[in-house]
Amino acid sequence: MAKEKIKITVDGQEIEACVGQSIMDACEAAGIYVPRLCDSDGLVPQGSCRVCSVKLNGRTVAGCTQPVEAGAVIENETAEILKYRQDLVRMLFHEGNHLCPICEASGRCELQAMAYRLGISETGQYPYLQPVRPLDASHPDIALDNNRCILCGRCIRASRDMDHKNVFEYVGRGIHKRIGVNADSLAETDVSLNDYAITRGVCPVGCIIRKGEGFFEPIGERKYDQGPISLATQHPDTRLIPVLQFDPCEDD
Amino acid sequence: MNHQQIVRDACQQYGNDPHRMLDILWKVQDELLCIDTQSMEWIAAQTGTYRVEVEGVVTFYAFFSTRPQGKIVIRLCEDIIDRYAGMGEIQKAFEAVLGIATGETTADGLFSLLLTPCIGMCDQVPAALINDTVVTKLTPAKVKSIIRILKKTQDPQQLVKKAGDGKNADPLVHAMVENNIRLSGDVLLCERSTDAGLKKALQLSPQAILDIIAASGLRGRGGAGFPTGTKWQLASSTEADERYIICNADEGEPGTFKDRVLLTEKPDLLFEGMTIAAHAVGSRHGILYLRAEYRYLRNYLEYVLQRRRQSGLLGESFDIRIQMGAGAYICGEESSLISSCEGLRGEPKNRPPFPVQSGYLGYPTVVNNVETFCNVPRILEQGAEWFSSIGTSKSAGTKLLSISGDCKRPGIYEVPMGQSIQQVLDMAGATDPAAVQIGGASGEMVGRSDFGRRLCFEDIATAGAIVVFSEQRNILEIVDYYLHFFIEESCGYCTPCRVGNVFLKKGIEKIINGLAEASDLEYLKDLSKTIIETSRCGLGHTSPNPVLSSMKSFPMVYAAMVKERPDGLQAGFNIQHALDESRIIAKRRSLIYDPNYDK
Numbered sequence: 001m002a003k004e005k006i007k008i009t010v011d012g013q014e015i016e017a018c019v020g021q022s023i024m025d026a027c028e029a030a031g032i033y034v035p036r037l038c039d040s041d042g043l044v045p046q047g048s049c050r051v052c053s054v055k056l057n058g059r060t061v062a063g064c065t066q067p068v069e070a071g072a073v074i075e076n077e078t079a080e081i082l083k084y085r086q087d088l089v090r091m092l093f094h095e096g097n098h099l100c101p102i103c104e105a106s107g108r109c110e111l112q113a114m115a116y117r118l119g120i121s122e123t124g125q126y127p128y129l130q131p132v133r134p135l136d137a138s139h140p141d142i143a144l145d146n147n148r149c150i151l152c153g154r155c156i157r158a159s160r161d162m163d164h165k166n167v168f169e170y171v172g173r174g175i176h177k178r179i180g181v182n183a184d185s186l187a188e189t190d191v192s193l194n195d196y197a198i199t200r201g202v203c204p205v206g207c208i209i210r211k212g213e214g215f216f217e218p219i220g221e222r223k224y225d226q227g228p229i230s231l232a233t234q235h236p237d238t239r240l241i242p243v244l245q246f247d248p249c250e251d252d
Numbered sequence: 253m254n255h256q257q258i259v260r261d262a263c264q265q266y267g268n269d270p271h272r273m274l275d276i277l278w279k280v281q282d283e284l285l286c287i288d289t290q291s292m293e294w295i296a297a298q299t300g301t302y303r304v305e306v307e308g309v310v311t312f313y314a315f316f317s318t319r320p321q322g323k324i325v326i327r328l329c330e331d332i333i334d335r336y337a338g339m340g341e342i343q344k345a346f347e348a349v350l351g352i353a354t355g356e357t358t359a360d361g362l363f364s365l366l367l368t369p370c371i372g373m374c375d376q377v378p379a380a381l382i383n384d385t386v387v388t389k390l391t392p393a394k395v396k397s398i399i400r401i402l403k404k405t406q407d408p409q410q411l412v413k414k415a416g417d418g419k420n421a422d423p424l425v426h427a428m429v430e431n432n433i434r435l436s437g438d439v440l441l442c443e444r445s446t447d448a449g450l451k452k453a454l455q456l457s458p459q460a461i462l463d464i465i466a467a468s469g470l471r472g473r474g475g476a477g478f479p480t481g482t483k484w485q486l487a488s489s490t491e492a493d494e495r496y497i498i499c500n501a502d503e504g505e506p507g508t509f510k511d512r513v514l515l516t517e518k519p520d521l522l523f524e525g526m527t528i529a530a531h532a533v534g535s536r537h538g539i540l541y542l543r544a545e546y547r548y549l550r551n552y553l554e555y556v557l558q559r560r561r562q563s564g565l566l567g568e569s570f571d572i573r574i575q576m577g578a579g580a581y582i583c584g585e586e587s588s589l590i591s592s593c594e595g596l597r598g599e600p601k602n603r604p605p606f607p608v609q610s611g612y613l614g615y616p617t618v619v620n621n622v623e624t625f626c627n628v629p630r631i632l633e634q635g636a637e638w639f640s641s642i643g644t645s646k647s648a649g650t651k652l653l654s655i656s657g658d659c660k661r662p663g664i665y666e667v668p669m670g671q672s673i674q675q676v677l678d679m680a681g682a683t684d685p686a687a688v689q690i691g692g693a694s695g696e697m698v699g700r701s702d703f704g705r706r707l708c709f710e711d712i713a714t715a716g717a718i719v720v721f722s723e724q725r726n727i728l729e730i731v732d733y734y735l736h737f738f739i740e741e742s743c744g745y746c747t748p749c750r751v752g753n754v755f756l757k758k759g760i761e762k763i764i765n766g767l768a769e770a771s772d773l774e775y776l777k778d779l780s781k782t783i784i785e786t787s788r789c790g791l792g793h794t795s796p797n798p799v800l801s802s803m804k805s806f807p808m809v810y811a812a813m814v815k816e817r818p819d820g821l822q823a824g825f826n827i828q829h830a831l832d833e834s835r836i837i838a839k840r841r842s843l844i845y846d847p848n849y850d851k
Contacts, residue, residue, distance in 0.1 A: 046602075047602055047746070047788060048745050048746050048747070048788070049746075049747050050746050050747050050748055050786045050787075050788070051747075053785070053786045060785040060786055062788070065602045067604060083782070084782050084785060084786050087748075087779070087782040087786075088747050088748060088782070088786060091747050091748065091751040091752060091755070092747060092751070094751070094755075095747075095750075095751045125775050126755055127755060127758050128833075129751075129754065130833075151744070151747075151750075166302040166304065166305065167304075168304070169302065169304040169305050169307070169308045170308050170597065170744075171304065171307050171308050171311045172311045172312075172744070173311065173312050173580075173597075173742075173743055173744055174739060174740060174741070174742040174743065174744040174750060175739060175742070175744065175750055175751070175754050176744070177743075177744030177745075177750065180304045180307055180308065180311075181304060182302050182303050182304040183303070183304075184289065
C-alpha cells in the first residue's frame, strides 16, 4: 500500500511529500537541493550542523530532521536562510583550522564547496579560534587531523551503524567537544581501510586521511572543480550505500 | 578490593544496565576518585557498550573526572553573585592555603580546587561545595579554618557547626544551608494536611484529574509555561505499555534556588504531586532527576520515599527512583534530561517526537518542574476554581521567586502571579537597583524603566530567578559572565550554540577592552539572531538574551564603550597584535614592527 501523500510548498513551488518524510528528503525527491554537511546518504540524520536550516511556516528548523506537515510552507532559498547558512559555514571554518591550500581534501571538501556555493569568498568578522588539536597518525593506513574536524559525526554513525564497530564517538562538551576513538589511539582500534566510515566522502573534510594516496586527483579534475556542490555530487564516492533509514515513501 | 572488582561491583549493583550509566559512574568515582580509561574499559565490557561511549558520557558531565582528583574536592561557586560577594578573595585564599592553582590537586592527593557555576545558594554567598557538603557565606578567614578542619578530619561534614533552619537540621541533611523563606503564599509554602490532594485524586477517574488540572490553568513552572493539563493529556492519550513521570530537579539556571527549598521542606508535597500525575496519566514509574549540587539532600529524600512506601503511598502501582545528575545545566532541558536519565550524554533529542509521545526509553513521558508538581496536590485539595482565582487570568496560582544579589532580604518569596518587578524589589529590600536579571542567565536584563512590568506569562515569564544589581555593578561584566556560563554549559551538539556563543563573548570582551566600533554592536545583534534562529534547543535560543536585553535596556553603557577614533582608523586594529598571529605561524618576527626584535 502506498503511503499517504501530502502537498507542501517550497519557495512557492508546490511539491508532493509523504507523511513521515523529512523536509530534506521531500525536497530531494522533488529535485530540490537543501544544503547540508552533517547529513549524508544512508546515515541517520542528526541535525547538528544546522546548514540545512529552512523555514517551516515561519519557524527555523533543521530540514534533515524535521518531518513535513500537510500544507507546510517551506523557505529554502531566501536571503534570510542564505545568511544563516553562510554564518554557520563560517562558524565551522573559524572554529577549526581550515587551510585549504595545504589540505589534501581541497577540491573535494564539502565544507569548502559549500562555502563557494553559498558565496563565501572572503573572510568575515568572526574571530579565528585557532585551536590546537592533536593529530593521530598512529595507524599504518589512516590518520586523523582533528584540526579539520567539523564535528559532523558522519564517521561516528557510519562506524556504528554500517560497520558495527563504534570506532568513533563524541567526547567532551561544548566548544571542547571532539571525536574520540575507542582506544588510546587509532592504531589500537579495529578500524580498517575497508570500513565504510573510512570511505572517502564519509568524512566531508580532510580530517580522516587515507595514508599513501594524498592529492590523488589533479587540480581541475577534483570533485567540486567540475561544478558546485549539489544534489548530484554530495555523496560518498566509492560504494553503493546501504540505506539504513526507514523510507516513509516506500510501499509496504 | 582491587579496582576491577570495584568497577564490576558498581556495574552489577545496577544490573550491568547501560541506562544506569550515571549511577555506575558515580559509584566508581566515589570509590576511585576518578574514572580513568581502564575503568571505562571495564565498564564498557560489563555493560555491553564501547569504551569510547563511556568516555563520551564521562567527559560530558562536569562532576566526573578522568584524572585522579583529591579525596576532598572543593567546588567554589563562580556565579556572578558570588563574584560580587567576594568569591575572588575566597579563591585566592584557598589557593594560598592549599598551595595550588585552581584546577589542580595537592601533591598529597587530599584536595582539588575547582570552580563551578551556580550551586543554588545565591541567597547565602559566597558558597562552595566540598564534596557533597555545602558551605555558605565564606570569608577568607573561614577558608583557613575550613582547611585546618579538613586536614584533621578529612570529613567535610565536620564543617557544619550549626545546621540551618527547618529540615536542613534533620540528621539526614545536616547542612548549614538556610531556607530563607521570606514570604509564604497560600499554595506552596503554607501549612496543609498531608496527602489530602492524593486522597481526593484516588477517588477520581484519571480523566477527571486531567480535567481538573486543565481547568485550573496550571502552567509549567520551569520557565516555558506549557499548560500542564495539556501535557498530561497528551501523554495519557498516547498508546503505550508504560508511561513515565519525571520530575526535573535540575535547577541550574543561575540565580534560581526555589526547588532547593521545596525539596528540603516539601518533599512529600512533591512526591504526592508526582503520584497524582502517575494516577492521571497511567504511569507506574517515576524518576526524580536531582542535580549533583543537591546531592546533600539525597539521603533525606530517599528516606521520605521509603517512608511513603511503608505507608503504602508508593510501591507496586507507582514508585519513584532518584536519578543523580552530574553537573550539566543543559539537563534542565527536558529532552536532555531524558537522555541523561537513559545513561547517555545529556544532549537534547530531536523533536518531534515530543517526550509526551516518545520520551524515556521511547515511552510517553511527562517531565515537569518540582514547583509544578508541588502545585498539583493543592489544586486537587482546594479545587481548580480556587487555584485559578489566584494570580492573573492567563497565569493562575502563585510563583516562587528566588531573589538574590544587591538586596537586603535575599531568599524565597511566594507571590501571586502578576506582581510587578517594583513590588518584588520593594519586598526584597532592594534600595538602589539599577538592573534586574529576570529569569537567570537565559532571561532578560531590565532597567528601571521596565520595573513596572509584571511577572507572569502575559508579560515576563520566569522560572523565578530575580537577580538584583545595584548601580555599583558593571553591566558588561555581568553579560560577559553569563556568556562564559553558556560557553561552559553548551552541550556542543549544534554549530550555532557551540561556536556562536564563543564569538559573542569575544565580541563583548572587545567592547570591555575599549576596542569596539559602532559596527561591532550591529555585528553582535546579527550574530545573536543567527544563534537564536538556528540553534537546536532552548539553550541556544536564549543564550544571546543577556547581550540583546542589556543592549536594549542599557544602550548608554554600550555607547560609552564604543568610540570612533578621530584619525578614522579602526579602534580594534593593533599592528602588534595583528602581526602576532603571523609571527606565531611563521615562527619569525617582524624586523619593522617588532620593537623587541634584537632582544
